[in-house]
Amino acid sequence: MRMSELFGQTLREAPSNVEVEGHKLLLRAAYVRQAGAGIFTWLPLGWRVVQKVCAILREEMEAIGAQEMALPVVNPAEIWRATGRWYSVGSELTRFRDRNDRDLVLSMTHEEAVAQAVAGEISSYRQLPCLIYHIQTKWRDDPRPRAGLIRVREFTMKDSYSLDVDEAGLDQQYRRHYDAYHRIFSRCGIESVAVESDVGMMGGKQAHEFMYLTPIGEDTILMCSSCEFRANRQIARFQRTHPADVSDSEPPGEVQEVHTPGARTIEELAQFLGIPQSRTAKMVFMIADPADDFSRETGDAPEGYPAAGEVSSDQASSSLGRGDAGSTRQGDSQRGPSDDGHSPGIDPASGKRANRLIAAIIRGDLQVNETKLAQAGGAGELRPALEDEIRAAGGVPGYATPSDLSDNVTVIADESVPMTPNLVSGANKEDYHRLNMNYGRDFTADVVADIASASEGDLCPDCGAPLDEHRAVEVGNIFKLGTFYSESLGCYFLDANGERRPVIMGSYGIGVGRLVASIAEDHRDEAGLAWPASVAPYSAHLVALKGGEQEAEALYRELTEAGIECLYDDRQESPGTKFMDADLIGIPIRITVSKKRVAEGTVEIKPRRASEPEVIPRERAAERIRELLGSAQPALT
């Protein structure tokens, strides 16, 4: 490609509203342009990187036996109604109507679409196992796009879906993806860490997220400093320790009410009483929205899944959301375009059940983890309770205590609470607290569970070493879906005994744009990008200087014919401009042809990260480039 003809222009300065360094470079080097909030245009250079990444995805998918296909971006509403997500997913799911008033959905993930396709094709165990995949655009109306390409609204994902007759088959396909994903990320030049992730309410099913560790990531993971334990913050377990000044043998003291004017928060309370926060008990009130209780009321549904054909569950979004990196959890109460009287998203069942109040009690120095709490409380989705809702249940906001709440409140205590004697809790009275509250004697909970968020320095649940906290970008995930979608959309097959059984599915996603952004973030320096050869838009960047034009033209033809993808700077620009652009664009190898070198019969070859070029005979150029691209790849990354 001649740079004189390349569509897209490098910028000396990045737009002022960009914060992420890798993204600044993608903009400056003309890989990508922002079209709107969370919407991007790929320019030719960037698109070539995307295609390189997609080629790796295709190779690795085909290597584990996957077949590529394409599922539609626009889905009929019926299939989303069939799984209940039409009702349960909030305004992140974009709904619209066609000219005949048919409801349609812009696909934010493709479980429904693939299940519909599977239902139409699979009818016998002889057709299984099977693995299909596609690379497709999705739309999710995220409330807040951010960090350049990391979190966007329109995005492209590789999704694969495994279809099996039994759990053993699923396990095998899951394992293959696990290994393939490591190969994919490694080929793309980034180190990925697989962490256990939230399986929602899928009971016993497995999920992993593949994380690229970087400060710009918006996920937090915890990794043990000594053993192999690693998990997403949402599910990371950890060992509780006693506060420094407490021993197991501390005898329970006498309950005592103290005046604590204005001490509504744990911080204020600890300060007022002059005690560590770990000697206090904190209460957090959450509401399990009615639709979220669905699964609790369908105890007859297998494995806690809603029965086929039933709708109105939020479970689909909260638990299966993890099944695809492009999926969702329920956002807010805004369901569908109902505000303009165009209301396909209203669940007729909503509002029939009462909200359920969940009161979490936890030691004051710990934070409640909403995912764990939802799990422990058997709720799909939680939202913070309003003060009125707390009062209605007999609690005094800011001064609540578990013992005085009405019976219909579900009290869930963190493991830290029973093990810590003589806690300070609210007195359920404005401006008063109680000293020496002891679990079992002074209050109890309906459930004692792990509902605390792990953080830096907490102890590993497996080996007791301290945990490290890291920010990370989720570049991929794998998830054992089970049979929810199969049952909802009628994906059944006859087994060898003639019995009708649901197809067992797994889903496996990789966000392409996010992956490209992560590579850019990882492979750059002050001067610009520095792509790994495996995904670089071109292999070589040929720079023609004054007096070297003719030779460069010849070399460009030669390299191109030799199959080396070459970006050729044939512009009438000063050498400085060309070198700066070459560093910015970040192609692995730069070749410079100048008057002086032409006279010598040589060219200069410089890997992007090398400080000095090597001078080699002109006729060895192609060969040397191949060597550098082939054997010395680490030096190029």
Add this chain to the structure above:
RNA sequence: CGGGAUGUAGCCUAGUGGCUAAGGCACCUGCUUUGGGAGCAGGAGAUCGCCGGUUCGAGUCCGGCCAUCCCGACCA
């Protein structure tokens, strides 16, 4: 959706002391130049985000809206 910030040419910035909106990069023409973002001369490019208000007069003051970014909520 809460909190904060910003909107002046493709990009970066000045102008907020009220009247003809300034500079740099990029772009076009000519000449000169050619090993790390060259020089000179000329040129094109802006309904100063939009609507309304105050005023003799608004990029500038006031109100509303829109857009984008950041923090949070939320989330791949």
